[in-house]
Amino acid sequence: MRRDVLTGEYFTEGDIACAEGAIAAGCRFFAGYPITPSSELAEHMAARLPEVDGVFIQMEDELGSMAAIIGASWTGVKAMTATSGPGFSLMQENIGLAVMTETPCVIVNIMRGGPSTGQPTKSGQQDVMQTRWGSHGDYEIIALCPSSVQEMFDLTIEAFNLSETYRVPVVVLGDEIIGHLTEKLVIPNPEEIQVVERRKPLERGNYSPFSFNPEDVPPMACFGEGFRVYATGLTHDERGKPNMSPETQTKLVKYLCDKIRENTDKIVKYKEFMVDDADLAIVTYGSPVRTALSAVKKGRKEGLKIGLLKLSVLWPFPEKAVKRVSDMVDEILVLEMNYGQILREVERIAGLGRVRFFPKFGEDLHKPSEILKFISRCGK
Amino acid sequence: MAKVELLIAGFGGQGIIKAGLIIGSAASLYSGLNACQVRSYGPEARGGACKTEVIISDEEIDYPKVDEPDVLVAMSQEAYDSYVETVKENGIVIFDPDLVAPFKKPRTKRIYKVSATRIAEKLGRKIVANVVMVGALTAILKMLSPEAVKKALIKNVPRGTEELNLKAFQEGFSHGKGIVEG
Numbered sequence: 001m002r003r004d005v006l007t008g009e010y011f012t013e014g015d016i017a018c019a020e021g022a023i024a025a026g027c028r029f030f031a032g033y034p035i036t037p038s039s040e041l042a043e044h045m046a047a048r049l050p051e052v053d054g055v056f057i058q059m060e061d062e063l064g065s066m067a068a069i070i071g072a073s074w075t076g077v078k079a080m081t082a083t084s085g086p087g088f089s090l091m092q093e094n095i096g097l098a099v100m101t102e103t104p105c106v107i108v109n110i111m112r113g114g115p116s117t118g119q120p121t122k123s124g125q126q127d128v129m130q131t132r133w134g135s136h137g138d139y140e141i142i143a144l145c146p147s148s149v150q151e152m153f154d155l156t157i158e159a160f161n162l163s164e165t166y167r168v169p170v171v172v173l174g175d176e177i178i179g180h181l182t183e184k185l186v187i188p189n190p191e192e193i194q195v196v197e198r199r200k201p202l203e204r205g206n207y208s209p210f211s212f213n214p215e216d217v218p219p220m221a222c223f224g225e226g227f228r229v230y231a232t233g234l235t236h237d238e239r240g241k242p243n244m245s246p247e248t249q250t251k252l253v254k255y256l257c258d259k260i261r262e263n264t265d266k267i268v269k270y271k272e273f274m275v276d277d278a279d280l281a282i283v284t285y286g287s288p289v290r291t292a293l294s295a296v297k298k299g300r301k302e303g304l305k306i307g308l309l310k311l312s313v314l315w316p317f318p319e320k321a322v323k324r325v326s327d328m329v330d331e332i333l334v335l336e337m338n339y340g341q342i343l344r345e346v347e348r349i350a351g352l353g354r355v356r357f358f359p360k361f362g363e364d365l366h367k368p369s370e371i372l373k374f375i376s377r378c379g380k
Numbered sequence: 381m382a383k384v385e386l387l388i389a390g391f392g393g394q395g396i397i398k399a400g401l402i403i404g405s406a407a408s409l410y411s412g413l414n415a416c417q418v419r420s421y422g423p424e425a426r427g428g429a430c431k432t433e434v435i436i437s438d439e440e441i442d443y444p445k446v447d448e449p450d451v452l453v454a455m456s457q458e459a460y461d462s463y464v465e466t467v468k469e470n471g472i473v474i475f476d477p478d479l480v481a482p483f484k485k486p487r488t489k490r491i492y493k494v495s496a497t498r499i500a501e502k503l504g505r506k507i508v509a510n511v512v513m514v515g516a517l518t519a520i521l522k523m524l525s526p527e528a529v530k531k532a533l534i535k536n537v538p539r540g541t542e543e544l545n546l547k548a549f550q551e552g553f554s555h556g557k558g559i560v561e562g
Contacts, residue, residue, distance in 0.1 A: 011401070121421055177418065177444070182400075182401060183404075184409070184415070290442050290443050291443045364445065365444075367443075367447055
């Protein structure tokens, strides 16, 4: 039996579904420093990676973990780390290095309540803007946001695929509720799983490991494969050589951003639910999607014209999807387990004044009844 | 019964979350139902308050948390005191009388005492009190077949402890059956 794709039905938690998704996507290296509520993910990888000839390393901290997966990726393997808030903060510098060196890698952040040590065992969504802007300099990153155990599996595979396609670090932005939620996971047959493998250069002659053309992310020759490759955090030309000219800096920064921006339509993922005739649309992501769905179903039974836009990709921000929905409804309600982060993005697209906000902190999700009560007060 | 919401609560270390996992697996994998489980615990490894919420339904489950349980299983005084008043009017309250003094009164009249810890001690291992409780719950709830729960139990206990756990389940089940059938 193949041990890389454990086809079957399981009653398991989000953290473990994420680990199995990674292995199914071809991840064979994990470096991490266990932290609640992502520890189960590291624990599971430690048990599973040796079964598929992979390597698990418990590092000294999260700086080292991020550095290790960048190094591993450059030896040709798919690599991942997993953490939560405080560890994610420590990873920021090296996430920038991964962006600059166009290193495919996946970072899982199972968000808990912050700032600082905050609430280790409770859920939060307070790292959304940090994911986008946490490392210094101009860059774009991809962040996926699962709201079920199945999506923890599916979107982790997607994260590896996007990471290989665009040579960019991809963040799976879960939260404690989804990480620890236990429900059914269906792992399909291996041939039903789409996996993007790393593109390799074909000929040695004119190979450039880097690029300035956002439509043409270059194939990646790894160390030891016989190509001349130099990866540096300094501003560099297409060959990877440091170059401090303003022209090179302009080209490089634009390229690193545009290779994501110009492919936004291909990257974004979202789902509309009963928005066509809605007066009010809820916009949310992650575990609050579950409450929102429940509230929409209940509200519809009571005659409320409400719908839902679920965002599965947060970065690049799905502007067109939000614009489309905001043009159809009178009001938008943003639900987040923070004090207003995606709210700002939605306001930027839909305009101030039409966007309501219902934040939530601490252990519990919004309750469906609370949302309906909040909505009944909207528009008055 | 289209949807049942359970809340199992006690101390960290009692196997509260494991009990929920067994019930959830039995429903989701061996009974053709949907199930989901949420857990809450503190930063302590043992001894802190611990609870798990399990929803079993024949429909898709969106909101995964339980605000007003149909069933409360209380394995500590704090758990009983905190949640007994949230149980629905026609709900079920099960508690271990050696761990809980039921001063607070629930809205429901369906209250069952299951001496899970004492039964487990008689089996030689106090640690299986949670599985005794799962057995009793299976008998009282009558929603899942004992076969389905036993399959889930075997899948979720450490290798080598199957026999002890099956015995604990059976003791709990018989005890629960005895209570409901008077």
